Amino acid sequence: MEGLKACPFCGEQPLFVKVSRQSKRCMVICNNPNCGIRPESSAGTGYSAVKKWNTRASxxxxxxxxxxxxxxxxxxxxxxxxxxxxxxxxxxxxxxxxxxxxxxxxxxxxxxxxxxxxxxxxxxxxxx
Ligand SMILES: [Zn+2]
Structure with missing residues (x-):
């Protein structure tokens, strides 16, 4: 899997989480409590969640x-x-x-x- 880009708002490394055990849905989220935005990107698979995050973050x-x-x-x-x-x-x-x-x-x-x-x-x- 490609590396996750830093959060474009605070520069911290985001978290990768599986939304539920039943589905493959995954989410990349900025978990920095001091981040003004704490953006997230979710998608049906881990691969596309990462792709989506990295596209938005650059x-x-x-x-x-x-x-x-x-x-x-x-x-x-x-x-x-x-x-x-x-x-x-x-x-x-x-x-x-x-x-x-x-x-x-x-x-x-x-x-x-x-x-x-x-x-x-x-x-x-x-x-x-
Ligand atoms: Zn952030």
Missing amino acids: GWISVEDWPPVCDQLCDVWHVNQFGEKVRACNVMWSGLSWYVELDDEEPFDVLKNSKVTHWMLAPAAPEA
Whole structure:
């Protein structure tokens, strides 16, 4: 079986669990109590549960798979009012809308005419 990728939200190694003894259903879940999201992926077999987890845990995450994390810098792809696919960086999800924080101003609702389709946590700045 391929290795499990770390949780994309907290970086911890997830747990692999068999849901029940009767079925083959399996689940990969982040078991870190400090993880803001504690995502999970379940599927009919262990193999597909791992595949599903690893697909979600790498790169862009569909908002339908996992809702965005609140108040963290994210990069997103969205479809704007003209139907164009556009990337936006350093935006944050409030739970209701995407915003950016500008100095001395109220958070600004940046993507209100767009539909965000994918997101990922913005990579950390390089050290030194
Ligand atoms: Zn986690």
